[in-house]
Amino acid sequence: MGDVVSSHLDESRRGMITARTRDVMKQFSDVYEQQYAVALFNSVRFEIEGGGGPQSQLLHRKASDPLAGRSIFSGSLFQYLEENRKWRNRFVFVPNSYTISLYESKAAHERSLHPKLTINCAGYRALTSMEEYMELINTSLPGIKAKVGNNPFIKCPTQFPLILWHPYARHHYFCVMTEKEQNKWHAVLQDCVRHSNNGLSESNTVQTPAFTDAVRLYRQDKGHYGTWEMMCGAPPQILAYLVMETLQPELRNVIGPRLKGKMQQRQRNWMLISDAVYKQVLSQTTGQYDALVEACEAQRVPLDASLRTDMDQIITSKEHVCGKIRALVLPKAEKLLRTSVQPYISSILEALMEPASRGFSEVRDVFFKEMVEISKNTLNGGGKEKLGDHMERLSMLAFHPVKMQSCYAKVEQLNLEGLQQRFDVSSPSVFVSRAQILMREQMDNVVYTFEQLLQQSLDAQGENDMCKAIQRCQDRVLKKYDYDSSTVRKKFFREALLQIIIPYMLQQLSQSCSPELPRFKELIFEDFSRFLLVENMFEEVVLHSVTKDIMMAVKEAAVQRRHNLYRDSIILTNSDPNLHLLGESPSVDWATKFGGDEPEVSLGGGIEGGGSGRRRRQIVSMIQLEGLPLAYESCLEVPGVELIPEEEDAEVSESKEEEEEHEEDPGLPEDPKSPDSINEIRDLINPVVEMMIPVPKENQSDTTNGMEPTNATVVVEDGVQEDVSHVTTLVEDVPRKSPKSKTSPQTILRQLVGSKKQEDDKEHQEEAAIQNGIKEMKITEQEGDRERIAEVCAAVSDSESSPQPPLATDSHPHDDSGFQSPSNEGLDEGKPQPVTNGLNGEDKIIDPVEVEVLLA
Incomplete structure (x- = not known):
């Protein structure tokens, strides 16, 4: 396979890829440097003037890494090796960084050996059927249409596959033995993808908005408006997607017709070539982005000093220029709003609210079920050790992929069909992922608040009547969750509506307004020109023109009881001050508090930042395989499968495969035969x-x-x-x-x-x-x-x-x-x-x- 890559990616073509990546990064760097200064101005202004909305009723965990000293999951599954086209058993370990590490065996992991493969799941999709995978594969090369029911080029030995698909990078194929395993592994893989896609830190109030605005403006300059589903992962990965967005179609049109062989072989060869190109691009964007951020950060101190000195004059100048731009843009924006946007706001909001409300309601139900189990344990006299075990599991409920899967599944039903084409929404996956991240944050806030309240109650009243204390804390936390989930959902609805409507309005207005914008640059002083950009002020005017309609639509929806939303006026400011004093307390270590034993699972505490001398605790329990021998995890190959034949020679090797399976399984009865020795x-x-x-x-x-x-x-x-x-x-x-x-x-x-x-x-x-x-x-x-x-x-x-x-x-x-x-x-x-x-x-x-x- 390496010959295929080297023959189609020679030195001249690799040089072309390097030059194209350099050009894209040069254009992006110019936009990023401009947006970095604007983001710094907005951050300093917010710091000086203050602001914000309703105060959160739940506590937020102060720890930067709530998963420190823990791992997500580990277990054995079968991986398809493209090198020899065979399936092999692999031990998979998912640390708290959500990267997937595959080892030769469990013993290799326990000896801290290097993994055979490490997968960063950003940009991937976790699939559970070959049919769904083939639908995506059949669109990879132009001019190739697969026949209905065409066999894939990979023969899965079981009926429970797990596939990680990526539009540019290498695909990964796994399979398991039971449906129970498949469901659990699928939930874990989806959580890895979800976490990796949310790679931009919201706590960084300068670099994150500067990067997102730079990517959006760069794509708008190329004519791409609307949401972008590849806005996922770390910044270097997003920049690699930005390069591949235009580079891959060009290479596919040039290389695709030259690929030889059957359709499956051509698809496989193209995936290998695409993966090689993506790796080359990613290595370049990583180094160049790091250099870009370092150069901007070096100028941050003098820019910050200049901002704080001239903040009043900069704000006055901005308001003056915005007034001029508003006089030009607002009449056109209001006309477009009345005719093409307002009639669809309620439909978009309804499509967003139904699945999101069901998902947040499921979060409440999952937490309540866990509380019922804890209450049962207390009533049945389970003791402090049992309570400590339950609380340890509860503390990681938000990060348990399997238990949270029912919540995530509710939001995955979000469907914007009929609206996507009109408003240039490429996929609802952007909104689904954002809602799922918010649901996980809310669950973590609920659990953390309950822990702090229960600890306070036990310290004050002792452990005489724990059942009543648990019940009081539970009722108090659920009431606060109802308020907070309402606030979070309304904010999510407003942001989603803006992400759908604003790009559409900018695309419609830019043709008539963009030629007029350069003349407004003359109204800005040269010393302030780095912080005040006409393009940003134009977008702010359009944003304010539609904000009022969006706010009104969300308020009208809050009146309807079926959505379980509350009015903002109900949420009290600075309510429950005693509770917020607990927010400064560290997380409770229930195993130590109640004298519990050391965690059961030991998974290499020295790996991935778990080395605190304690054994790494695993969030998801190990899979118990019913009806299978205990030695299953130690097997080295797929049971009864020595060679999985390819599609082109499946018929020829069918008889050979049966003979090999017969030889591998000594338990099969042998046919009588004459003596040979x-x-x-x-x-x-x-x-x-x-x-x-x-x-x-x-x-x-x-x-x-x-x-x-x-x-x-x-x-x-x-x-x-x-x-x-x-x-x-x-x-x-x-x-x-x-x-x-x-x-x-x-x-x-x-x-x-x-x-x-x-x-x-x-x-x-x-x-x-x-x-x-x-x-x-x-x-x-x-x-x-x-x-x-x-x-x-x-x-x-x-x-x-x-x-x-x-x-x-x-x-x-x-x-x-x-x-x-x-x-x-x-x-x-x-x-x-x-x-x-x-x-x-x-x-x-x-x-x-x-x-x-x-x-x-």
Whole structure:
């Protein structure tokens, strides 16, 4: 496959990619430097003037990393290796950074070895069906239309696949054995994608707005208005997507027609080429963006000093210029608003509110269910340790992908079909991801507030009546959540409406207004020109023109009870001051507070920032596989699959695959076949009969393993007498039984020489044979001669003539498949193995002796 990449990406083409990336970064850098100064001005102005909306009723966790010392999930699944086109078992570890690390085995992870692969999930989509994946793949190359029901180029060994798809980077293929595993892994992968896509920090009030505005203005300059679903991940990744947005179609049109082979092979080769191009672009954008941020940060101190000195004059100048721009833009904006925007605001809002309200309501229900479990534990006298365990799990509820999946699924039903084309909305995924992030933040705030309130209550009143304390804290927190979730949802609705409407209005107004904007630059003093840009002021005028209508639409929706929204006037300012004093307290360590044990899961605390001397705690519990052996996680390959054939040679290799599966699984019955070796022919001529006789404890030390020649006869199943040529004594170490349950020698000999169905006239012969056997055993105990054992067997055989049932209760034909030498017979698992009397010559307690009789 590497030859395909190198042949289509030669030095000249790679040079073209480097030059194109450099040009894009140069244009973006100019826009970013301008927006950096504007963002710094807005940040300093907000700091001086203050502002904000209603105060939050819930507490916010102060810790920068609430997942410190924890991991998200770990387990085993099967990964498809493109190098050899095989599936292999991999141990997957998801740390608190949400990057996916794949190891050769669990032992390799515990030894802190480097992972085989590390996946940054930004920009990916987690899929659970080959059909959905093929729909995306079939659009990768132009001019190729796959037939309906066409087989994918990857054959999944199970019906539970997991696929990570990316428009530019390499795809990753996994599969699991059960539907339960698939659901849990899918939730974990989706959470990794969700967290990685939210890579821009809102706490950075300068770099984040400067970057987002620069990307938006750059794309608008290229004619791309509206939301952009690839605005996800870290800034260098977003810049790489910005380059690939125009570069990939050009390369695809040039390279696509030159790809050879069948459709599946051409698709695979194109994905390899696209991944190589993306890696090259990403390496360049990473270095150039870091240099750009460093250069801007170096100028921050003098710019900040200049802003604080001339803030009043800058604000006055901005208001003057905005007034001039407003006189030009506002009449056109209001006309556009009345005719093309206002009729659709209620429809857009309704499409957003239904799934979002259900999602936030599900957050409340999930928290309430967890509280019910804690209350049950308290009422049933679970004790402080049990309460500590429940509170430990509750503290990480917001970061539990499986428990939060029901909340996230409600928002995924958001559908803007019919509105996307009109307002240039590429995909609702932007709003879905934002709502899910807000839901997780609200859940974390609820849990953190409850923890602080419960700790305060227990410190004040003690642990005498914990159930009532838990109930009071729960009711208090849920009431605050109702207010906060209403405020957060209304803010989300306003932001979503602006993201949908503003780009549409800018696109419609720019054609008539943009030529008039340069003349307003003359009204700005040169010293203030870095902080006041005409393009930004034009967007602010358009924004203010539609804000009033959006606010009114949201207020009207708040009156409707079915949305569970509250009016802003109900939320009190500075309410519950005692609660907000608790916000300065650190998070409660419930395991330490209630004397709980160390966490159960140890997953390499020294990796990924977990090295505090404590064992890393895992948020999602391990998957319990019902009906599968415990050794499943230690297997190295897919059960019964040695080679997954490709689509083009599936029919040719079908028979070979069945043979390989047959060889891999020793439990499958083998078809009868003729002997192929001398040993197998010898075994057919000289069959082996296994017999068990007891040995007295006094003579156990004299009994050793070995084969001794002897002369005797034995009656086999078909009634024919066979001569005994050799007797092999095998000593087996088995657990000793109690005297009550121990079988007597008489009973064992009865099982050897006769069955329950013997005729009445044979009873005297049987008793005589038993008495002879007992006498011979006593002689063997006194003399310690091993040869007497074979004579006892021969005597018993002689006493039983051909009309009697066979002596041996268990007859196994010798089977040598060619992998063992004859001297290693009987060493397989589950069969008695020869054991010496002791490793160092000491006596060893042995109950039975297994005797193999070779029939000549």
